[in-house]
Amino acid sequence: MEKHKIIQVRDLTVGYGTDIILENISFDVLEGEIFIVLGGSGCGKSTLLKHLIGLIPPLSGQINIDGEELSNCDETAFKNILRKIGVLYQSTALFGSMTIAENVSLPIKEYTDLPQRSVDTLVKMKLNMVNLKGYENHLPSEISGGMRKRAGLARAMALNPKILFFDEPSAGLDPVTSVELDNLIIHLNKSLGTTMVIVTHELQSIFNVAHRVIMLDKQTKGIIAEGNPEHLKDHSENLFVRNFFNRKSEN
Ligand SMILES: Nc1ncnc2c1ncn2[C@@H]1O[C@H](COP(=O)(O)OP(=O)(O)OP(=O)(O)O)[C@@H](O)[C@H]1O
Numbered sequence: 001m002e003k004h005k006i007i008q009v010r011d012l013t014v015g016y017g018t019d020i021i022l023e024n025i026s027f028d029v030l031e032g033e034i035f036i037v038l039g040g041s042g043c044g045k046s047t048l049l050k051h052l053i054g055l056i057p058p059l060s061g062q063i064n065i066d067g068e069e070l071s072n073c074d075e076t077a078f079k080n081i082l083r084k085i086g087v088l089y090q091s092t093a094l095f096g097s098m099t100i101a102e103n104v105s106l107p108i109k110e111y112t113d114l115p116q117r118s119v120d121t122l123v124k125m126k127l128n129m130v131n132l133k134g135y136e137n138h139l140p141s142e143i144s145g146g147m148r149k150r151a152g153l154a155r156a157m158a159l160n161p162k163i164l165f166f167d168e169p170s171a172g173l174d175p176v177t178s179v180e181l182d183n184l185i186i187h188l189n190k191s192l193g194t195t196m197v198i199v200t201h202e203l204q205s206i207f208n209v210a211h212r213v214i215m216l217d218k219q220t221k222g223i224i225a226e227g228n229p230e231h232l233k234d235h236s237e238n239l240f241v242r243n244f245f246n247r248k249s250e251n
């Protein structure tokens, strides 16, 4: 059976003012896959992500998230979409004056009217899921960088999103912690079936986690490779793409 296209991007053009960053790109993200957006610094990965979560409207083109057209939806439809997605920002964006548990409870309180006891139970479950049991009452400054990422992940997953977006999840992490985070991402994807869209320019984790990737290119403002990284490594028609995968995978 063909997999559901949970995100459909068609002829998307994005940019700032008159500065076009990506032009006429089209791709699909399939339900349940780990999809990685890669490419060099400044090629527009974060910009694309911001469009996919509705933070910035496109210059032209369509973005469809699980059946809802993002570009021309009303407020109710937009809220509906937001309810289905979770985002882990590069900086984690945890509130420094709130405990880890309070941080994770924020979206639950905002989007549901569950009594406090149920919120507490949910928060505990989410923190267990990312191996942060026992850290409920710590402040973000009292835990390590890797733990903060996991706390951010717990918050992003608080409402059981169908799609999780990550911008540079391993940025600022040491290699070991970074591998641990990759393994957690793989585990959550397998156990919950959550679709993961991960933006990165680091290649180390791509072969470990990605089912499919797209590679963006600053020069052509387009997609220069799309598919499974192991396949692209040997079979991409683009020499730059082959070199890119081979260089890093030998490290
Ligand atoms: N708010 C903004 N206003 C104007 N230009 C911007 C803005 N944000 C990004 N840009 C420009 O858009 C281009 C793409 O930036 P973007 O942050 O999407 O790249 P990136 O692929 O995420 O890079 P990196 O790997 O360094 O994070 C860059 O040239 C950047 O200077």
Ligand SMILES: [Mg+2]
Residues within 6 Å of the ligand: 045, 046, 047
């Ligand atoms: Mg970026």
